[in-house]
Amino acid sequence: MAKLTKKQKEAQAKVDRNQALSLKDASALVKEITSVNFDASIDLAVRLGVDPRKANQMVRGVVTLPHGTGKDVKVLALVTPDKEADATAAGADYVGLDEYLQKIKEGWTDVDVIITMPSVMGKLGPLGRVLGPRGLMPNPKTGTVTMDVAKAVKEVKAGKIDFRVDKTGIVHAAIGKASFDADKIYENAEELIQTLIKLKPTASKGTYVKSIFISSTMSPSINVDIKSV
Known part of the structure; x- marks a missing residue:
């Protein structure tokens, strides 16, 4: 001891x-x-x-x-191009879609929270083995799957x-x-x-x-x- x-x-x-x-x-x-x-x-x-x-x-x-x-929470917003500007303005650290899906597929998980849209969840399904054990899979119950991505990003950043x-x-x-x-x-x-x-x-x-x-x-x-x- x-x-x-x-x-x-x-x-x-x-x-x-x-x-x-x-x-x-x-x-x-x-x-x-x-x-x-x-x-x-x-x-x-x-x-x-x-x-x-x-x-x-x-x-x-x-x-x-x-x-x-008190923690600087790193947020990844997986969104379609029309929502990228809103997510960036709200304070998301990483914003995009296909390029980040590929990075996650390759094992990249250097974020604290992932926020996405309902229409994108289908693409995230195959990545469950990577995101699930790390607690990173977005979930409507926690507000991380939403059409109002900007609001969700601001709330996570606020605590x-x-x-x-x-x-x-x-x-x-x-x-x-x-x-x-x-x-x-x-x-x-x-x-x-x-x-x-x-x-x-x-x-x-x-x-x-x-x-x-x-x-x-x-x-x-x-x-x-x-x-x-």
């Missing part, structure tokens, strides 16, 4: 795993215990009382974080993220950076949690939000009191 550095030991000492903090206090503490020498990601892990193996208990959705993710519960019943999401003010971390976390609560499946019985933990890159996890959200 790797030895903890002095800063990591100090961070561990500040976190009482048996104590649940309010979301506001946890959002402030996560900044204190971040010791890496780069702008660490702040991550939220929410365990839900659902069985993701059942279609009627799958939790998936999108949320626009009020303060963005719109999509999320889904994993096979263990946990939703993981990056909600900001350690350089954010504690209030901004709190407000982003609150927005995601409230969105999850609204998406509670009717088939989910018992406690829905079972636990919430917040952490930063390589930091200990902080237990959040679910009654505080």
Whole structure:
């Protein structure tokens, strides 16, 4: 087992795993215990009382974080020529169609989000093996297959993220950076949690939000009191 550095030991000492903090206090503490020498990601892990193996208990959705993710999201807009100018003006990093489809076919996936139009989805089908495992396949449910490509690009650039519960019943999401003010971390976390609560499946019985933990890159996890959200 790797030895903890002095800063990591100090961070561990500040976190009482048996104590649940309010979301506001946890959002402030996560900044204190971040010791890496780069702008660490702040991550939220929410365990839900659902069985993701059942279609009627799958939790998936999108949320626009009020303060963005702090990440420069690279967007590829796969559009027909008549939509290229709109996508470029909206801030898409890469805009085109056939040339990018060929690049993806050859293994290029150096983007975070792909946005496209319904009429183009037929061409993307054969690329599912490349895009699917990387979470890049556009989906109407997440707003990445739309006729209003410009709006979708602007929303993603502004901090719109999509999320889904994993096979263990946990939703993981990056909600900001350690350089954010504690209030901004709190407000982003609150927005995601409230969105999850609204998406509670009717088939989910018992406690829905079972636990919430917040952490930063390589930091200990902080237990959040679910009654505080």
